[in-house]
Amino acid sequence: MTRAARHEHEYEYDVVVLGAGPVGENVVDRVRAAGLSTAVVEAELIGGECSYWACMPSKALLRPAIARSEARRVPGLRGHAYGPLDARDVLAHRDAVVGDWKDDGQAEWVESTGARLFRGHGRLLGPRRVVVEGPEGDRRVLTARHAVAVCTGTRAVLPELPGLPGARPWTSREATSSAEVPGRLVVVGGGVVGVEMATAWQALGSRVTLLVRGGGVLPRMEPFVGEHVLAALAERGADVRTGVTVSAVVRDGHTGPVSVVLEGGDRVEADEVLFATGRRPRTEDIGLETVGLEPGAWLPVDDSLRVAGHDWLYAVGDVNHRALMTHQGKYQARIAGAAIAARAAGDGSADPAAWGPHAATADHAAVPQVVFTDPEAASVGLTLAAAEAAGHRARAVDVAMASVAGAGLYAQGYRGRARLVVDLDRETVLGASFVGQGIGELLHSATIAVTGEVPIGRLWHAVPAFPTLSEVWLRLLEAYRDGADAP
Missing domain, CATH: 3.50.50.60 (FAD/NAD(P)-binding domain)
Structure with a gap:
C-alpha cells in the first residue's frame, strides 16, 4: 500500500x-x-449491520422454522416434525453465524x-x-x-409515542440478537423486518401479535404476495390485526410486561414489543x-x-x-x-x-428481493401498478404454483402463486413475483429475464427441467400465449 x-x-x-x-x-x-x-x-x-444484526442472524433464526414447516408437508417426515424447535440450539447457531459479535x-x-x-x-x-x-x-x-x-x-426509526422510550422497545437489532424467546411478542409494522421476525419468533415459541397500520403487509410487492404471508401467519396462530394504529406504549416497571395501546382504547399485553417501522x-x-x-x-x-x-x-x-x-x-x-x-x-x-x-x-429496473417468511415471497422489477404508473402498456399473467408438478412433489398441499408483468409493446418481462415454499431460488431466472430484456419469444426456448418448481415459467408463458390467466 x-x-x-x-x-x-x-x-x-x-x-x-x-x-x-x-x-x-x-x-x-x-x-x-x-x-x-x-x-x-x-x-x-x-x-456492519447485515453481518451482525440483519441479514445473517435473521436468516439463521428463520431457516429452522422454514425447514420444519417444509418437513411437515413431506410424506415420511411430517410425523417427526411436530415437536417444538430447540430454541437454545437455534440461538446458539445464530450466535455462531455472527461470530459472537466479534x-x-x-x-x-x-x-x-x-x-x-x-x-x-x-x-x-x-x-x-x-x-x-x-x-x-x-x-x-x-x-x-x-x-x-x-x-x-x-x-431503525422509532415513532414518537407516549411511553415508548421508557418501554425499552425492540428494533431490528434486538429482534435478531435476543438471547431469550419472549413468551409474548407484539410486532408493529408490516414490512420485511416485521413479517420475518414474526415468522421466526412464532416458530421459536412466542405468542405473536402483528399490528399493521394499513390493510396488508409487504406493500412494495404485488398485493397477493402479502395476502399469502398474512394468511399463513394467522393459520399458525399469530394474532394478525390490520388497519390499526398504536397510540402509546407502557412498560410495567423495569422488567414487567409491556402494554401496547391502540387508537380506540384496546390494549395488547406482551413481554416485548418490536417496532419495525422504517429506517433513516x-x-x-x-x-x-x-x-x-x-x-x-x-x-x-x-x-x-x-x-x-x-x-x-x-x-x-x-x-x-x-x-x-x-x-x-x-x-x-x-x-x-x-x-x-x-x-x-x-x-x-x-x-x-x-x-x-x-x-x-x-x-431502477431490476431490483430483486426475497422475503424469508413461510411461505417465501420474492419479486424483481415492476409490479403491475408500478408498470402502469410508469406509462407502460402492461399485462399481468398469473399462475397457481400448484399447477406445476414439481410443487406437489416439493410439498403436499403446496399453495402459492406466480405473476409476470409483460410489456405488451416490446413483449419483454417488466417484473415477476412469486410466493410459495422454496420460491426464492426461482428469482434469479426472473432477474436475468428482466435485466436482459429477454423477448417472450426467446423465453420459450429456455426449457425448464421437469419436475421442478421452475416449470412455472412454462405455465406463465402458456397463459400469456393463450390470452387468459391459468387457473
Missing part, C-alpha cells in the same frame, strides 16, 4: 471509505484491485486487501478530508486524492454540513453513485435511498469502485451509460 504521511496524525490516500459493512468492504475490494491506496473507517463492528475475521480480511483500517467515528472535514476520532481519544485526519465514499448505512440514513453526524449538505439527509446520487455537485464524493448503499438491500448495496459498490478507479486513471468512459460498467441501472 502506498501512503504518504504528512505528519504523525495526518495521512493521505487515494480513496477514503466511511463505513466497513458489506457495501464499504466491496468498495475497498474494487478500488484496491485497481491499485488505489485506501483507508476505511468504522465506528462499530467490521462487517469482528476479528472481518478485520483481517480488510487488512489482507492492503487497505488501512481506522477504528473510530469518521466525519467529513471539508472536501476530500475526513477526521477520525478513535476509541482512545486519538485524532487522525485523512485526505483523499480522488474520492471519499460514504457507506454508513441506515438505522446514518448521516446526521458525519460532517455533511462542512461540504454544503444537510446532516441527517439521504444523499441523492447519479448512476455512478456520485453525489450531485461533488465530483469527489460518493454515497453507496442504503444512504442514497435507491434500494435498501444488502445485495443491491454491494452491486452499487462494485459500480462505484469501478467508476472511482476509471476516473482516477483519467478514463472518460466512466460517464454512466445505462447498463454499462459504471452505471447502477438495475436500481
